[in-house]
Amino acid sequence: MNVDYVARRARIAPALGLTDEIFLVGAGDPLAKPEISDAMLPFIAHQEYYYLTGLADASGGIIAYDPASGWISFVPTVTETEQIWEGRQQLPGEPLAKFPAWLGARAGRRVVMLGAPVAGVRRDAARTAAVRAAYQHARRPKELAEINLMRRCASATAAGYAAIQSFLRPGVSERRLQIELEAEYFRHGAQVTGYDSIIGSGPNAAVFHGAPSARVAQAGEFILIDSGAQLDRYVIDVTRTYIAGEPSAFQRDLYQNVLNAELRAIDRCRPGAEWRDIHFGAAVDLIDGLITMGLMKGSATSLIEQEAHMLFFPHGIGHMLGLGVRDASGLEPGRTKDPRPCVASLRQDLILRAGYIVTIEPGLYFIPALLHDPVRREKYRDCVNWPLAEKCLGLGGVRLEDNLLITAAAPENLTAAIPKTLIPT
Structure with a gap:
């Protein structure tokens, strides 16, 4: 599908009703097939993440928004094993390893988190519910x-x-x-x-x-x-x-x-x-x-x-x-x-x-x-x-x-x- 995701994110951002909160959307993590240690279930990125990125294979990925500095995407680094066994390619974005430092530089601000949970991050539940409702409403009219x-x-x-x-x-x-x-x-x-x-x-x-x-x-x-x-x-x-x-x-x-x-x-x-x-x-x-x-x-x-x-x-x-x-x-x-x-x-x-x-x-x-x-x-x-x-x-x-x-x-x-x-x- 030919979508300008930069333009989509620019349209969505003001609809979220954020003030000073940090907005995070997690893609989710892969799951191993039961009793098969080297095989994973097909990964499906959370739809709230996919809508903003178009990245279907970014397991562990995070799209983040700071009203002061804009959008930034963090993606996992593809390993050689993943390239050989699964044919995965490196996705565009900042290395996921940089996310803790990025978030740490914004310590003390409330976090709104949609999509899959991001490990180790606490969200403001009330603001998350309100922002999710606004996000859903903004997504309803189809492009x-x-x-x-x-x-x-x-x-x-x-x-x-x-x-x-x-x-x-x-x-x-x-x-x-x-x-x-x-x-x-x-x-x-x-x-x-x-x-x-x-x-x-x-x-x-x-x-x-x-x-x-x-x-x-x-x-x-x-x-x-x-x-x-x-x-x-x-x-x-x-x-x-x-x-x-x-x-x-x-x-x-x-x-x-x-x-x-x-x-x-x-x-x-x-x-x-x-x-x-x-x-x-x-x-x-x-x-x-x-x-x-x-x-x-x-x-x-x-x-x-x-x-x-x-x-x-x-x-x-x-x-x-x-x-x-x-x-x-x-x-x-x-x-x-x-x-x-x-x-x-x-x-x-x-x-x-x-x-x-x-x-x-x-x-x-x-x-x-x-x-x-x-x-x-x-x-x-x-x-x-x-x-x-x-x-x-x-x-x-x-x-x-x-x-x-x-x-x-x-x-x-x-x-x-x-x-x-x-x-x-």
Whole structure:
């Protein structure tokens, strides 16, 4: 990715709200593979460090800022052994060995520390929390280079989903789908997946972070796929749900309910929109659909106020996306957690602005741990058609997820090229 990191740091520095504090961001340290003394796990620099430097391999690196003297980067000295065995090259910057003296010359000043902890350095916890919030807020609007990179990620992801359509049939294993999907990502330039692919058939479609297994999809079962490609640390995070064979009328209605809620939520993603309102609106749409299907009883608003909706929709409507999943999520500056039902558990509570990239991912699930819980069954005994809910156990769930670039007008759906069809194409 072609980024001017000097210009980026110059833009970020005044947004941090520093006075006389020293600002440090650590890259992190490598970890050895268990029981293999001479092999390391692949190093991933902390995203708060990578954003300011673009240095992916600077294990142990530190980027520092003194408001009086500006930015300085400290990088480890690459050893001959590392050059021979790992092919590492010396990175630009000051030797890491000079960092203690640099910091010592600033003794007595408060330290704000983001990224990975720097050994032997104490941070001011309160100021660190405030500066992190400011840093996250400044990172939220994506630069053009970031947006273009995510478009490339979306293209590779779309190729993967297109490649598996002919495999989405009864008898296919979750693992086979993973192999075909991810191989196509790599053929289209992806370096790795953005996260561990989530692929579940039948009841496994209700496991939010389920790893693909050898389980074989049976006729009439949902197959949920949540996966995306990664390029230069930037990721796409998309979900589609399919049917193996022919769907029942109930499955069609459930899918259409989620699709309608997603389309309406996408349309609400405009500059100035409150994330909490987008989530609440999606919850109302989903629960209205379940009432129409005869699965829930009462009014959607009342059911949500009681948190009965969380029996079937127990997660947020989405999150920020970019340099990793949930990139720069959190609260609007100066905002505290909203304690109201339906929004208290959200990972982010902010106002959308042009340049933000977010996921929208409504879903409805039949999760035994929730539906078999005696406390919930008693609390919501009059809210749910329990005999029908019991029959739905084993269906798994439906989730649809797209990635949106917020613009001055309608949002741009970066993943629109991946069709949303219950029956595979």
